[in-house]
Amino acid sequence: MLNLWVYTLISVFIVSLISLVGVVTLSINEYRLKKWLTYLVSFSAGALLGDVFLHLLPEISEISFGAKEGLYILLGLVIFFVLERFILWQHRHGQHEEHVHSLVYLTQVGDSLHNFIDGLIIAGSFLAGPHVGIATTIAVIFHEIPQEIGNFAILLHGGWSKNKALLYNFVSALFAVLGAVIVLLFFKSQAGAPVWLLCLGAASFIYISLSDIVPQLHLETVAKKSFWQLIWFLAGIAAMALLLLLE
Numbered sequence: 001m002l003n004l005w006v007y008t009l010i011s012v013f014i015v016s017l018i019s020l021v022g023v024v025t026l027s028i029n030e031y032r033l034k035k036w037l038t039y040l041v042s043f044s045a046g047a048l049l050g051d052v053f054l055h056l057l058p059e060i061s062e063i064s065f066g067a068k069e070g071l072y073i074l075l076g077l078v079i080f081f082v083l084e085r086f087i088l089w090q091h092r093h094g095q096h097e098e099h100v101h102s103l104v105y106l107t108q109v110g111d112s113l114h115n116f117i118d119g120l121i122i123a124g125s126f127l128a129g130p131h132v133g134i135a136t137t138i139a140v141i142f143h144e145i146p147q148e149i150g151n152f153a154i155l156l157h158g159g160w161s162k163n164k165a166l167l168y169n170f171v172s173a174l175f176a177v178l179g180a181v182i183v184l185l186f187f188k189s190q191a192g193a194p195v196w197l198l199c200l201g202a203a204s205f206i207y208i209s210l211s212d213i214v215p216q217l218h219l220e221t222v223a224k225k226s227f228w229q230l231i232w233f234l235a236g237i238a239a240m241a242l243l244l245l246l247e
Contacts, residue, residue: 005184008126011137012119012176018144019173022152023166037146038220042229044142045213046236048205051139054240056202059128063195072196076203083113084211104158111151112172117204118144119179124197127187135243136201142236143208148173 025033060069118140126133148169155165187194217233220226 004126007130007133008123008180008184009177011122011126011133012180015118015122015137015140015144015176016115016170016173018141019148019151019169020166021145021148022169023162025149025152033149037149038217038225039228039232040142041146041213042217042232043236043239044139044146045209045217046233046238047139047142047240048209048213048236050237050240051135052202052205054237054244055132055135056125056198056205059125059132060195060198060202063198069195069199072199073203073206076200077207080204080207081211083110104155104160108155108168108172111147111169112175114147115173116175116179117200119176119181120183120197121179121201121204122176123180123183124187124194124201127183127194128198131243135240138243139205139240 057065122133122137122140125136152165152169155169156162160168183197217226217229220229
């Protein structure tokens with residue numbers, strides 16, 4: 001039980017530290033940053049889908065997989081769709097100054113909720129087993145890096161100072177710790193791994209990768225860059241496949 005807490009809290013704290021990555025980007029050439037972000041985003045899409053189909057879904061099937069579990073995943077997809085539509089709807093209202101101001105705070109609220117869910121998913125994955133927890137944590141980390149860089153840029157665009165943006169970004173990232181602690185308190189052993197939580201994790205990763213990330217990749221029209229996006233996408237899947245050796 002102690003190991004479960006240690007592994008989980010170390011994992012979510014590492015994920016929280018990713019929120020500070022934004023400061024590193026200030027010294028990087030904008031062209032070079034965009035180039036590497038494209039490939040990192042491709043890798044994260046592959047890693048998220050690899051985690052779903054190689055770790056989360058197999059783990060769910062070992063517990064139980066039927067219409068109920070399918071419904072959990074569908075419900076998760078609907079929840080993330082509604083949340084994203086609400087945030088996008090809020091972003092498109094108001095004058096420019098009000099828009100920027102609201103965008104900053106909506107970004108913080110949305111990021112805090114996203115990190116809270118990440119914490120739930122990571123803790124639930126460790127309840128299912130160390131190998132599932134490690135795979136999920138790695139997938140979350142690779143997704144968080146480009147996301148946190150984007151959030152940091154939005155906060156700076158909204159008029160916040162670098163220090164204030166870093167502080168608030170880190171505070172929102174700590175919601176992952178809160179989510180993890182809640183799961184560990186209510187589910188005290190690996191035998192208590194909730195299948196609905198694993199289904200929520202699978203739904204989250206499927207939605208993020210196919211709804212948010214892959215459409216961005218399709219915007220690339222240069223054949224050479226598209227080829228390298230595919231290579232990095234496959235590398236993300238391969239990374240999740242290699243983690244099967246931990247089992």
